[in-house]
Amino acid sequence: MLNKKEIKKIRLNFPILYNKKFNNKIIYLDNASTTQKPKNLINSIKYYYYNYNSNINRYNNNLSNKTTILINKTRNYIKKFINAKSKNEIIFTKNTTESINLISNSLKFTKNNEIIITYLEHHSNILPWLKLKKIKKIKKINIININKKYNISLKDISKKLNKNTRLISITHISNVFGTILPIKNIVKTIKRFNKQILILLDGAQSIGHIPIDVQELNIDYFVFSAHKIYGPTGLGILYGKKKKLKILKKYQLGGNMVKDVNLKRRLYLKIPNKFEAGTPNISSIISFYSVLKYLNKINLYNIYLYEKKILDYIKYKLLKINKIILYGTDKINNSSILSFNIKNINSFDVGYILNNYGIYVRTGYHCAQPLFNKLNIKQGSIRISLGIYNNYNEIDKFIYYLLKIIN
Ligand SMILES: Cc1ncc(COP(=O)(O)O)c(C=O)c1O
Incomplete structure:
Protein backbone atom coordinates (compact mmCIF):
# COMPACT_ATOMS: atom_id res chain seq x y z
CA MET A 1 0.00 0.00 0.00
CA LEU A 2 1.36 3.40 -0.97
CA ASN A 3 1.99 5.64 2.02
CA LYS A 4 1.77 9.43 2.37
CA LYS A 5 5.48 9.91 1.70
CA GLU A 6 5.37 7.85 -1.48
CA ILE A 7 2.33 9.75 -2.76
CA LYS A 8 4.10 13.02 -2.07
CA LYS A 9 7.05 11.80 -4.14
CA ILE A 10 4.71 10.70 -6.94
CA ARG A 11 3.02 14.12 -6.95
CA LEU A 12 6.38 15.81 -7.41
CA ASN A 13 6.79 13.84 -10.62
CA PHE A 14 3.75 15.56 -12.20
CA PRO A 15 4.75 19.16 -13.00
CA ILE A 16 1.25 20.41 -13.80
CA LEU A 17 0.26 19.94 -10.15
CA TYR A 18 2.85 22.59 -9.24
CA ASN A 19 2.45 24.90 -12.20
CA LYS A 20 2.52 28.49 -10.98
CA LYS A 21 -0.17 29.42 -13.47
CA PHE A 22 -2.63 27.61 -11.25
CA ASN A 23 -1.20 29.11 -8.01
CA ASN A 24 -0.37 25.53 -7.01
CA LYS A 25 -4.07 25.04 -6.61
CA ILE A 26 -5.09 22.60 -9.29
CA ILE A 27 -7.09 19.64 -7.99
CA TYR A 28 -7.43 17.30 -10.91
CA LEU A 29 -10.25 14.79 -10.49
CA ASP A 30 -10.90 14.08 -14.17
CA ASN A 31 -8.45 11.26 -14.76
CA ALA A 32 -10.95 9.09 -16.60
CA SER A 33 -10.92 11.70 -19.39
CA THR A 34 -7.16 11.80 -19.50
CA THR A 35 -4.40 11.56 -16.93
CA GLN A 36 -1.70 14.11 -16.20
CA LYS A 37 1.81 13.38 -17.45
CA PRO A 38 4.91 12.54 -15.41
CA LYS A 39 8.33 14.13 -15.92
CA ASN A 40 9.66 10.82 -17.29
CA LEU A 41 7.31 11.14 -20.24
CA ILE A 42 7.85 14.83 -20.87
CA ASN A 43 11.66 14.42 -20.71
CA SER A 44 11.59 11.35 -22.89
CA LYS A 297 7.92 0.09 -10.22
CA ILE A 298 5.06 1.62 -8.26
CA ASN A 299 3.05 -1.56 -8.98
CA LEU A 300 -0.50 -1.54 -10.33
CA TYR A 301 -1.88 -3.49 -7.39
CA ASN A 302 -0.54 -0.84 -5.00
CA ILE A 303 -2.19 1.79 -7.18
CA TYR A 304 -5.49 -0.09 -7.07
CA LEU A 305 -5.39 -0.39 -3.26
CA TYR A 306 -4.52 3.28 -2.81
CA GLU A 307 -7.16 4.62 -5.20
CA LYS A 308 -9.77 2.32 -3.68
CA LYS A 309 -9.07 3.73 -0.23
CA ILE A 310 -9.43 7.29 -1.48
CA LEU A 311 -12.60 6.34 -3.35
CA ASP A 312 -14.12 4.80 -0.22
CA TYR A 313 -13.21 7.97 1.66
CA ILE A 314 -15.04 10.15 -0.89
CA LYS A 315 -18.09 7.88 -0.74
CA TYR A 316 -18.10 8.02 3.04
CA LYS A 317 -17.95 11.81 2.92
CA LEU A 318 -20.59 12.14 0.21
CA LEU A 319 -23.02 9.78 1.91
CA LYS A 320 -23.01 12.06 4.94
CA ILE A 321 -24.36 14.92 2.83
CA ASN A 322 -28.12 15.13 2.69
CA LYS A 323 -28.77 16.19 -0.86
CA ILE A 324 -26.32 13.84 -2.56
CA ILE A 325 -27.58 11.13 -4.90
CA LEU A 326 -24.72 8.67 -5.22
CA TYR A 327 -24.84 6.15 -8.06
CA GLY A 328 -23.36 2.77 -7.28
CA THR A 329 -22.43 2.27 -3.66
CA ASP A 330 -21.11 -1.25 -4.13
CA LYS A 331 -18.16 -1.44 -1.75
CA ILE A 332 -16.28 -4.24 -3.47
CA ASN A 333 -16.28 -4.11 -7.21
CA ASN A 334 -15.30 -0.60 -8.01
CA SER A 335 -12.24 1.43 -8.73
CA SER A 336 -11.15 5.04 -9.13
CA ILE A 337 -14.43 6.49 -10.51
CA LEU A 338 -17.74 7.57 -9.02
CA SER A 339 -20.80 9.49 -10.18
CA PHE A 340 -23.29 11.54 -8.21
CA ASN A 341 -25.77 14.38 -8.43
CA ILE A 342 -27.03 17.00 -6.03
CA LYS A 343 -30.81 17.25 -5.64
CA ASN A 344 -32.20 20.31 -7.41
CA ILE A 345 -28.81 21.53 -8.68
CA ASN A 346 -27.76 21.00 -12.26
CA SER A 347 -24.57 18.95 -12.68
CA PHE A 348 -23.18 21.40 -15.26
CA ASP A 349 -23.51 24.26 -12.77
CA VAL A 350 -21.67 22.28 -10.10
CA GLY A 351 -18.83 21.54 -12.52
CA TYR A 352 -18.64 25.17 -13.53
CA ILE A 353 -18.42 26.45 -9.96
CA LEU A 354 -15.90 23.80 -8.90
CA ASN A 355 -13.81 24.80 -11.90
CA ASN A 356 -13.65 28.33 -10.52
CA TYR A 357 -12.15 26.93 -7.32
CA GLY A 358 -9.50 25.07 -9.34
CA ILE A 359 -11.22 21.69 -8.96
CA TYR A 360 -11.57 19.78 -12.21
CA VAL A 361 -14.33 17.17 -12.45
CA ARG A 362 -16.38 16.06 -15.41
CA THR A 363 -20.09 16.67 -15.75
CA GLY A 364 -22.67 15.47 -18.27
CA TYR A 365 -23.03 12.13 -19.98
CA HIS A 366 -19.39 11.02 -20.16
CA CYS A 367 -19.88 9.67 -23.71
CA ALA A 368 -22.34 7.12 -22.32
CA GLN A 369 -25.65 8.69 -23.24
CA PRO A 370 -27.63 5.46 -23.78
CA LEU A 371 -26.83 4.57 -20.15
CA PHE A 372 -28.25 7.84 -18.83
CA ASN A 373 -31.31 7.49 -21.06
CA LYS A 374 -31.87 3.98 -19.76
CA LEU A 375 -31.60 5.15 -16.14
CA ASN A 376 -33.72 8.17 -16.94
CA ILE A 377 -31.15 10.54 -15.46
CA LYS A 378 -31.81 13.65 -17.50
CA GLN A 379 -28.88 15.86 -16.61
CA GLY A 380 -26.04 13.33 -16.61
CA SER A 381 -23.87 13.24 -13.51
CA ILE A 382 -20.92 14.79 -11.75
CA ARG A 383 -18.02 12.38 -12.13
CA ILE A 384 -14.91 12.16 -10.01
CA SER A 385 -12.11 10.01 -11.32
CA LEU A 386 -8.87 9.45 -9.47
CA GLY A 387 -5.24 9.12 -10.40
CA ILE A 388 -2.18 8.07 -8.39
CA TYR A 389 -1.38 11.65 -7.37
CA ASN A 390 -4.73 12.47 -5.72
CA ASN A 391 -4.63 12.66 -1.93
CA TYR A 392 -6.91 13.07 1.09
CA ASN A 393 -6.16 16.76 1.35
CA GLU A 394 -7.56 17.32 -2.14
CA ILE A 395 -10.69 15.35 -1.32
CA ASP A 396 -11.27 17.39 1.83
CA LYS A 397 -11.02 20.59 -0.23
CA PHE A 398 -13.37 19.19 -2.83
CA ILE A 399 -15.94 18.29 -0.13
CA TYR A 400 -15.53 21.71 1.46
CA TYR A 401 -16.38 23.51 -1.80
CA LEU A 402 -19.16 21.08 -2.60
CA LEU A 403 -20.82 21.89 0.73
CA LYS A 404 -20.36 25.55 -0.03
CA ILE A 405 -22.21 25.08 -3.34
CA ILE A 406 -25.01 23.11 -1.68
CA ASN A 407 -25.47 25.63 1.10
C1 LIG B 1 -14.54 2.90 -21.39
C2 LIG B 1 -13.99 3.77 -22.48
N1 LIG B 1 -13.85 3.28 -23.72
C3 LIG B 1 -13.35 4.00 -24.72
C4 LIG B 1 -12.94 5.29 -24.52
C5 LIG B 1 -12.38 6.07 -25.67
O1 LIG B 1 -11.04 6.37 -25.45
P1 LIG B 1 -10.26 7.26 -26.52
O2 LIG B 1 -11.00 8.54 -26.60
O3 LIG B 1 -8.90 7.40 -25.94
O4 LIG B 1 -10.28 6.52 -27.79
C6 LIG B 1 -13.06 5.86 -23.26
C7 LIG B 1 -12.68 7.26 -23.03
O5 LIG B 1 -13.03 7.89 -22.07
C8 LIG B 1 -13.60 5.09 -22.21
O6 LIG B 1 -13.75 5.58 -20.98
Whole structure:
Protein backbone atom coordinates (compact mmCIF):
# COMPACT_ATOMS: atom_id res chain seq x y z
CA MET A 1 0.00 0.00 0.00
CA LEU A 2 1.36 3.40 -0.97
CA ASN A 3 1.99 5.64 2.02
CA LYS A 4 1.77 9.43 2.37
CA LYS A 5 5.48 9.91 1.70
CA GLU A 6 5.37 7.85 -1.48
CA ILE A 7 2.33 9.75 -2.76
CA LYS A 8 4.10 13.02 -2.07
CA LYS A 9 7.05 11.80 -4.14
CA ILE A 10 4.71 10.70 -6.94
CA ARG A 11 3.02 14.12 -6.95
CA LEU A 12 6.38 15.81 -7.41
CA ASN A 13 6.79 13.84 -10.62
CA PHE A 14 3.75 15.56 -12.20
CA PRO A 15 4.75 19.16 -13.00
CA ILE A 16 1.25 20.41 -13.80
CA LEU A 17 0.26 19.94 -10.15
CA TYR A 18 2.85 22.59 -9.24
CA ASN A 19 2.45 24.90 -12.20
CA LYS A 20 2.52 28.49 -10.98
CA LYS A 21 -0.17 29.42 -13.47
CA PHE A 22 -2.63 27.61 -11.25
CA ASN A 23 -1.20 29.11 -8.01
CA ASN A 24 -0.37 25.53 -7.01
CA LYS A 25 -4.07 25.04 -6.61
CA ILE A 26 -5.09 22.60 -9.29
CA ILE A 27 -7.09 19.64 -7.99
CA TYR A 28 -7.43 17.30 -10.91
CA LEU A 29 -10.25 14.79 -10.49
CA ASP A 30 -10.90 14.08 -14.17
CA ASN A 31 -8.45 11.26 -14.76
CA ALA A 32 -10.95 9.09 -16.60
CA SER A 33 -10.92 11.70 -19.39
CA THR A 34 -7.16 11.80 -19.50
CA THR A 35 -4.40 11.56 -16.93
CA GLN A 36 -1.70 14.11 -16.20
CA LYS A 37 1.81 13.38 -17.45
CA PRO A 38 4.91 12.54 -15.41
CA LYS A 39 8.33 14.13 -15.92
CA ASN A 40 9.66 10.82 -17.29
CA LEU A 41 7.31 11.14 -20.24
CA ILE A 42 7.85 14.83 -20.87
CA ASN A 43 11.66 14.42 -20.71
CA SER A 44 11.59 11.35 -22.89
CA ILE A 45 9.63 13.13 -25.66
CA LYS A 46 12.05 16.06 -25.51
CA TYR A 47 15.08 13.72 -25.59
CA TYR A 48 13.70 11.95 -28.64
CA TYR A 49 13.29 15.16 -30.66
CA TYR A 50 16.68 16.49 -29.55
CA ASN A 51 18.62 13.32 -30.22
CA TYR A 52 17.26 10.88 -32.73
CA ASN A 53 14.10 12.06 -34.45
CA SER A 54 13.71 9.97 -37.61
CA ASN A 55 11.24 7.69 -39.34
CA ILE A 56 11.18 3.97 -38.63
CA ASN A 57 12.24 1.06 -40.83
CA ARG A 58 14.69 3.10 -42.97
CA TYR A 59 17.48 0.62 -42.53
CA ASN A 60 20.17 2.68 -44.22
CA ASN A 61 20.56 5.26 -41.48
CA ASN A 62 21.62 5.14 -37.85
CA LEU A 63 18.91 7.41 -36.52
CA SER A 64 16.21 5.28 -38.06
CA ASN A 65 17.81 2.10 -36.79
CA LYS A 66 17.76 3.48 -33.27
CA THR A 67 14.13 4.63 -33.59
CA THR A 68 13.07 1.24 -34.94
CA ILE A 69 14.77 -0.56 -32.07
CA LEU A 70 13.09 1.70 -29.50
CA ILE A 71 9.65 1.21 -31.01
CA ASN A 72 10.11 -2.52 -30.60
CA LYS A 73 11.40 -2.03 -27.07
CA THR A 74 8.08 -0.40 -26.14
CA ARG A 75 6.17 -3.14 -27.93
CA ASN A 76 8.04 -5.69 -25.90
CA TYR A 77 7.41 -3.84 -22.66
CA ILE A 78 3.68 -3.58 -23.32
CA LYS A 79 3.69 -7.32 -23.93
CA LYS A 80 5.22 -7.75 -20.48
CA PHE A 81 2.94 -5.17 -18.88
CA ILE A 82 -0.27 -6.95 -19.88
CA ASN A 83 1.28 -10.44 -20.00
CA ALA A 84 0.68 -11.15 -23.69
CA LYS A 85 2.39 -14.23 -25.13
CA SER A 86 4.29 -12.42 -27.83
CA LYS A 87 5.23 -8.86 -28.75
CA ASN A 88 3.66 -9.55 -32.13
CA GLU A 89 0.28 -9.56 -30.44
CA ILE A 90 0.67 -5.82 -29.71
CA ILE A 91 -0.54 -3.40 -32.40
CA PHE A 92 -0.11 0.36 -32.22
CA THR A 93 -3.17 2.45 -33.09
CA LYS A 94 -4.29 6.01 -32.40
CA ASN A 95 -6.47 5.31 -29.35
CA THR A 96 -9.01 2.90 -27.88
CA THR A 97 -11.60 4.16 -30.35
CA GLU A 98 -9.43 3.28 -33.34
CA SER A 99 -8.59 -0.12 -31.88
CA ILE A 100 -12.30 -0.96 -31.60
CA ASN A 101 -13.00 0.39 -35.09
CA LEU A 102 -10.14 -1.69 -36.46
CA ILE A 103 -11.81 -4.82 -35.14
CA SER A 104 -15.35 -3.87 -36.17
CA ASN A 105 -14.12 -3.07 -39.68
CA SER A 106 -11.77 -6.00 -40.11
CA LEU A 107 -13.66 -8.89 -38.65
CA LYS A 108 -15.76 -11.04 -40.93
CA PHE A 109 -19.45 -11.20 -40.05
CA THR A 110 -22.36 -12.99 -41.62
CA LYS A 111 -25.84 -11.55 -41.89
CA ASN A 112 -27.14 -13.84 -39.14
CA ASN A 113 -24.54 -12.75 -36.65
CA GLU A 114 -25.46 -11.13 -33.37
CA ILE A 115 -23.19 -9.27 -31.06
CA ILE A 116 -23.48 -8.39 -27.38
CA ILE A 117 -22.62 -5.11 -25.68
CA THR A 118 -23.84 -3.61 -22.40
CA TYR A 119 -25.45 -0.39 -21.22
CA LEU A 120 -22.17 0.44 -19.48
CA GLU A 121 -20.32 1.05 -22.74
CA HIS A 122 -18.67 4.26 -23.88
CA HIS A 123 -19.88 5.61 -27.26
CA SER A 124 -16.65 4.24 -28.76
CA ASN A 125 -17.86 0.76 -27.96
CA ILE A 126 -21.41 1.36 -29.18
CA LEU A 127 -21.26 3.35 -32.40
CA PRO A 128 -18.98 1.02 -34.42
CA TRP A 129 -21.40 -1.87 -33.72
CA LEU A 130 -24.51 0.19 -34.47
CA LYS A 131 -22.95 0.98 -37.82
CA LEU A 132 -22.46 -2.71 -38.59
CA LYS A 133 -26.12 -3.28 -37.87
CA LYS A 134 -27.14 -0.31 -40.00
CA ILE A 135 -25.18 -1.43 -43.04
CA LYS A 136 -26.66 -4.90 -42.51
CA LYS A 137 -23.39 -6.71 -41.85
CA ILE A 138 -24.97 -8.19 -38.72
CA LYS A 139 -28.51 -9.02 -37.66
CA LYS A 140 -28.78 -7.85 -34.09
CA ILE A 141 -27.09 -6.06 -31.23
CA ASN A 142 -28.08 -7.40 -27.83
CA ILE A 143 -27.61 -4.87 -25.07
CA ILE A 144 -27.22 -6.19 -21.54
CA ASN A 145 -28.97 -4.18 -18.87
CA ILE A 146 -27.25 -3.19 -15.64
CA ASN A 147 -28.23 -4.67 -12.29
CA LYS A 148 -28.85 -2.99 -8.92
CA LYS A 149 -25.12 -2.84 -8.26
CA TYR A 150 -24.57 -0.93 -11.50
CA ASN A 151 -22.82 -4.03 -12.79
CA ILE A 152 -23.54 -6.84 -15.26
CA SER A 153 -25.04 -10.18 -14.19
CA LEU A 154 -23.85 -13.43 -15.69
CA LYS A 155 -27.40 -14.71 -16.05
CA ASP A 156 -28.30 -11.70 -18.21
CA ILE A 157 -25.38 -12.50 -20.49
CA SER A 158 -26.34 -16.18 -20.61
CA LYS A 159 -29.86 -15.25 -21.69
CA LYS A 160 -28.54 -13.42 -24.76
CA LEU A 161 -26.16 -16.14 -25.96
CA ASN A 162 -27.32 -18.16 -28.95
CA LYS A 163 -25.91 -19.96 -31.95
CA ASN A 164 -25.59 -16.69 -33.91
CA THR A 165 -23.55 -14.83 -31.27
CA ARG A 166 -20.28 -13.83 -32.91
CA LEU A 167 -18.74 -11.40 -30.44
CA ILE A 168 -19.17 -9.67 -27.12
CA SER A 169 -17.56 -6.27 -26.74
CA ILE A 170 -17.56 -5.14 -23.15
CA THR A 171 -15.91 -2.61 -20.88
CA HIS A 172 -13.65 -3.74 -18.06
CA ILE A 173 -14.50 -0.81 -15.79
CA SER A 174 -17.47 1.52 -16.23
CA ASN A 175 -16.29 5.03 -17.10
CA VAL A 176 -19.39 6.40 -15.32
CA PHE A 177 -19.68 4.36 -12.10
CA GLY A 178 -16.25 2.76 -11.75
CA THR A 179 -17.80 -0.71 -11.45
CA ILE A 180 -15.35 -3.48 -12.23
CA LEU A 181 -17.07 -6.09 -14.37
CA PRO A 182 -16.59 -9.79 -13.47
CA ILE A 183 -14.69 -10.44 -16.68
CA LYS A 184 -13.14 -13.78 -15.74
CA ASN A 185 -16.57 -15.24 -14.99
CA ILE A 186 -18.12 -13.59 -18.03
CA VAL A 187 -15.44 -15.19 -20.21
CA LYS A 188 -15.98 -18.58 -18.59
CA THR A 189 -19.74 -18.34 -19.14
CA ILE A 190 -19.32 -17.43 -22.79
CA LYS A 191 -16.59 -19.90 -23.63
CA ARG A 192 -18.53 -22.67 -21.91
CA PHE A 193 -21.44 -21.88 -24.21
CA ASN A 194 -19.32 -21.64 -27.34
CA LYS A 195 -15.54 -21.36 -27.55
CA GLN A 196 -15.77 -19.61 -30.91
CA ILE A 197 -17.49 -16.47 -29.57
CA LEU A 198 -14.97 -13.63 -29.60
CA ILE A 199 -14.44 -11.44 -26.56
CA LEU A 200 -13.24 -7.87 -26.90
CA LEU A 201 -12.40 -6.14 -23.64
CA ASP A 202 -12.35 -2.33 -23.54
CA GLY A 203 -9.58 -1.55 -21.08
CA ALA A 204 -9.63 2.24 -21.39
CA GLN A 205 -10.58 2.61 -17.72
CA SER A 206 -8.83 -0.41 -16.28
CA ILE A 207 -5.35 -0.14 -17.75
CA GLY A 208 -4.06 2.48 -15.29
CA HIS A 209 -5.96 1.29 -12.25
CA ILE A 210 -5.79 -2.50 -11.85
CA PRO A 211 -3.20 -5.08 -12.94
CA ILE A 212 -3.97 -6.60 -16.33
CA ASP A 213 -3.13 -10.15 -17.37
CA VAL A 214 -4.66 -10.87 -20.76
CA GLN A 215 -3.75 -14.55 -20.62
CA GLU A 216 -5.34 -15.03 -17.24
CA LEU A 217 -8.46 -13.16 -18.37
CA ASN A 218 -8.49 -15.36 -21.48
CA ILE A 219 -9.91 -12.60 -23.68
CA ASP A 220 -9.38 -12.48 -27.43
CA TYR A 221 -8.81 -8.74 -27.79
CA PHE A 222 -7.88 -6.02 -25.31
CA VAL A 223 -7.82 -2.33 -26.23
CA PHE A 224 -6.67 0.81 -24.43
CA SER A 225 -5.26 4.32 -24.88
CA ALA A 226 -1.86 5.41 -23.57
CA HIS A 227 -3.22 8.79 -22.44
CA LYS A 228 -5.44 7.08 -19.85
CA ILE A 229 -2.38 5.62 -18.12
CA TYR A 230 -0.17 8.71 -17.75
CA GLY A 231 1.13 8.23 -21.28
CA PRO A 232 0.97 10.45 -24.36
CA THR A 233 -2.12 11.26 -26.42
CA GLY A 234 -2.44 9.88 -29.95
CA LEU A 235 -1.39 6.36 -29.05
CA GLY A 236 -3.65 3.35 -28.63
CA ILE A 237 -3.02 -0.36 -28.25
CA LEU A 238 -4.79 -3.33 -29.69
CA TYR A 239 -3.81 -6.64 -28.18
CA GLY A 240 -5.10 -9.78 -29.84
CA LYS A 241 -4.35 -13.47 -29.43
CA LYS A 242 -2.19 -14.50 -32.37
CA LYS A 243 -4.93 -16.67 -33.90
CA LYS A 244 -7.53 -13.95 -33.41
CA LEU A 245 -5.40 -11.32 -35.11
CA LYS A 246 -4.92 -13.62 -38.06
CA ILE A 247 -8.65 -13.64 -38.78
CA LEU A 248 -8.73 -9.84 -39.16
CA LYS A 249 -8.56 -8.33 -42.62
CA LYS A 250 -6.18 -5.47 -43.39
CA TYR A 251 -7.53 -2.20 -42.00
CA GLN A 252 -5.63 0.64 -43.66
CA LEU A 253 -3.25 0.41 -46.57
CA GLY A 254 -0.04 2.31 -47.25
CA GLY A 255 3.63 2.43 -46.35
CA ASN A 256 5.21 0.46 -43.49
CA MET A 257 2.82 -2.47 -43.92
CA VAL A 258 3.82 -3.79 -47.31
CA LYS A 259 6.83 -5.82 -48.41
CA ASP A 260 6.60 -5.82 -52.16
CA VAL A 261 4.35 -3.76 -54.40
CA ASN A 262 3.60 -3.75 -58.05
CA LEU A 263 0.40 -2.55 -59.62
CA LYS A 264 -0.98 -6.05 -60.03
CA ARG A 265 0.13 -7.80 -56.85
CA ARG A 266 1.07 -6.83 -53.32
CA LEU A 267 2.91 -8.71 -50.63
CA TYR A 268 2.06 -7.52 -47.15
CA LEU A 269 4.18 -7.58 -44.02
CA LYS A 270 3.30 -9.90 -41.17
CA ILE A 271 1.27 -8.98 -38.09
CA PRO A 272 1.69 -6.57 -36.26
CA ASN A 273 3.10 -4.39 -39.09
CA LYS A 274 0.27 -5.42 -41.39
CA PHE A 275 -2.09 -3.36 -39.19
CA GLU A 276 0.21 -0.36 -38.78
CA ALA A 277 0.04 1.47 -42.11
CA GLY A 278 1.85 4.80 -42.38
CA THR A 279 4.27 6.56 -40.05
CA PRO A 280 3.31 5.76 -36.47
CA ASN A 281 3.25 8.16 -33.52
CA ILE A 282 6.96 7.57 -32.97
CA SER A 283 7.68 9.98 -30.12
CA SER A 284 4.62 8.78 -28.21
CA ILE A 285 5.44 5.12 -28.62
CA ILE A 286 9.05 5.55 -27.59
CA SER A 287 8.29 7.75 -24.59
CA PHE A 288 5.46 5.51 -23.39
CA TYR A 289 8.13 3.00 -22.36
CA SER A 290 9.36 5.30 -19.59
CA VAL A 291 5.83 5.66 -18.19
CA LEU A 292 5.14 1.94 -18.11
CA LYS A 293 8.47 1.28 -16.42
CA TYR A 294 7.69 3.91 -13.81
CA LEU A 295 4.24 2.45 -13.13
CA ASN A 296 5.59 -1.07 -12.96
CA LYS A 297 7.92 0.09 -10.22
CA ILE A 298 5.06 1.62 -8.26
CA ASN A 299 3.05 -1.56 -8.98
CA LEU A 300 -0.50 -1.54 -10.33
CA TYR A 301 -1.88 -3.49 -7.39
CA ASN A 302 -0.54 -0.84 -5.00
CA ILE A 303 -2.19 1.79 -7.18
CA TYR A 304 -5.49 -0.09 -7.07
CA LEU A 305 -5.39 -0.39 -3.26
CA TYR A 306 -4.52 3.28 -2.81
CA GLU A 307 -7.16 4.62 -5.20
CA LYS A 308 -9.77 2.32 -3.68
CA LYS A 309 -9.07 3.73 -0.23
CA ILE A 310 -9.43 7.29 -1.48
CA LEU A 311 -12.60 6.34 -3.35
CA ASP A 312 -14.12 4.80 -0.22
CA TYR A 313 -13.21 7.97 1.66
CA ILE A 314 -15.04 10.15 -0.89
CA LYS A 315 -18.09 7.88 -0.74
CA TYR A 316 -18.10 8.02 3.04
CA LYS A 317 -17.95 11.81 2.92
CA LEU A 318 -20.59 12.14 0.21
CA LEU A 319 -23.02 9.78 1.91
CA LYS A 320 -23.01 12.06 4.94
CA ILE A 321 -24.36 14.92 2.83
CA ASN A 322 -28.12 15.13 2.69
CA LYS A 323 -28.77 16.19 -0.86
CA ILE A 324 -26.32 13.84 -2.56
CA ILE A 325 -27.58 11.13 -4.90
CA LEU A 326 -24.72 8.67 -5.22
CA TYR A 327 -24.84 6.15 -8.06
CA GLY A 328 -23.36 2.77 -7.28
CA THR A 329 -22.43 2.27 -3.66
CA ASP A 330 -21.11 -1.25 -4.13
CA LYS A 331 -18.16 -1.44 -1.75
CA ILE A 332 -16.28 -4.24 -3.47
CA ASN A 333 -16.28 -4.11 -7.21
CA ASN A 334 -15.30 -0.60 -8.01
CA SER A 335 -12.24 1.43 -8.73
CA SER A 336 -11.15 5.04 -9.13
CA ILE A 337 -14.43 6.49 -10.51
CA LEU A 338 -17.74 7.57 -9.02
CA SER A 339 -20.80 9.49 -10.18
CA PHE A 340 -23.29 11.54 -8.21
CA ASN A 341 -25.77 14.38 -8.43
CA ILE A 342 -27.03 17.00 -6.03
CA LYS A 343 -30.81 17.25 -5.64
CA ASN A 344 -32.20 20.31 -7.41
CA ILE A 345 -28.81 21.53 -8.68
CA ASN A 346 -27.76 21.00 -12.26
CA SER A 347 -24.57 18.95 -12.68
CA PHE A 348 -23.18 21.40 -15.26
CA ASP A 349 -23.51 24.26 -12.77
CA VAL A 350 -21.67 22.28 -10.10
CA GLY A 351 -18.83 21.54 -12.52
CA TYR A 352 -18.64 25.17 -13.53
CA ILE A 353 -18.42 26.45 -9.96
CA LEU A 354 -15.90 23.80 -8.90
CA ASN A 355 -13.81 24.80 -11.90
CA ASN A 356 -13.65 28.33 -10.52
CA TYR A 357 -12.15 26.93 -7.32
CA GLY A 358 -9.50 25.07 -9.34
CA ILE A 359 -11.22 21.69 -8.96
CA TYR A 360 -11.57 19.78 -12.21
CA VAL A 361 -14.33 17.17 -12.45
CA ARG A 362 -16.38 16.06 -15.41
CA THR A 363 -20.09 16.67 -15.75
CA GLY A 364 -22.67 15.47 -18.27
CA TYR A 365 -23.03 12.13 -19.98
CA HIS A 366 -19.39 11.02 -20.16
CA CYS A 367 -19.88 9.67 -23.71
CA ALA A 368 -22.34 7.12 -22.32
CA GLN A 369 -25.65 8.69 -23.24
CA PRO A 370 -27.63 5.46 -23.78
CA LEU A 371 -26.83 4.57 -20.15
CA PHE A 372 -28.25 7.84 -18.83
CA ASN A 373 -31.31 7.49 -21.06
CA LYS A 374 -31.87 3.98 -19.76
CA LEU A 375 -31.60 5.15 -16.14
CA ASN A 376 -33.72 8.17 -16.94
CA ILE A 377 -31.15 10.54 -15.46
CA LYS A 378 -31.81 13.65 -17.50
CA GLN A 379 -28.88 15.86 -16.61
CA GLY A 380 -26.04 13.33 -16.61
CA SER A 381 -23.87 13.24 -13.51
CA ILE A 382 -20.92 14.79 -11.75
CA ARG A 383 -18.02 12.38 -12.13
CA ILE A 384 -14.91 12.16 -10.01
CA SER A 385 -12.11 10.01 -11.32
CA LEU A 386 -8.87 9.45 -9.47
CA GLY A 387 -5.24 9.12 -10.40
CA ILE A 388 -2.18 8.07 -8.39
CA TYR A 389 -1.38 11.65 -7.37
CA ASN A 390 -4.73 12.47 -5.72
CA ASN A 391 -4.63 12.66 -1.93
CA TYR A 392 -6.91 13.07 1.09
CA ASN A 393 -6.16 16.76 1.35
CA GLU A 394 -7.56 17.32 -2.14
CA ILE A 395 -10.69 15.35 -1.32
CA ASP A 396 -11.27 17.39 1.83
CA LYS A 397 -11.02 20.59 -0.23
CA PHE A 398 -13.37 19.19 -2.83
CA ILE A 399 -15.94 18.29 -0.13
CA TYR A 400 -15.53 21.71 1.46
CA TYR A 401 -16.38 23.51 -1.80
CA LEU A 402 -19.16 21.08 -2.60
CA LEU A 403 -20.82 21.89 0.73
CA LYS A 404 -20.36 25.55 -0.03
CA ILE A 405 -22.21 25.08 -3.34
CA ILE A 406 -25.01 23.11 -1.68
CA ASN A 407 -25.47 25.63 1.10
C1 LIG B 1 -14.54 2.90 -21.39
C2 LIG B 1 -13.99 3.77 -22.48
N1 LIG B 1 -13.85 3.28 -23.72
C3 LIG B 1 -13.35 4.00 -24.72
C4 LIG B 1 -12.94 5.29 -24.52
C5 LIG B 1 -12.38 6.07 -25.67
O1 LIG B 1 -11.04 6.37 -25.45
P1 LIG B 1 -10.26 7.26 -26.52
O2 LIG B 1 -11.00 8.54 -26.60
O3 LIG B 1 -8.90 7.40 -25.94
O4 LIG B 1 -10.28 6.52 -27.79
C6 LIG B 1 -13.06 5.86 -23.26
C7 LIG B 1 -12.68 7.26 -23.03
O5 LIG B 1 -13.03 7.89 -22.07
C8 LIG B 1 -13.60 5.09 -22.21
O6 LIG B 1 -13.75 5.58 -20.98
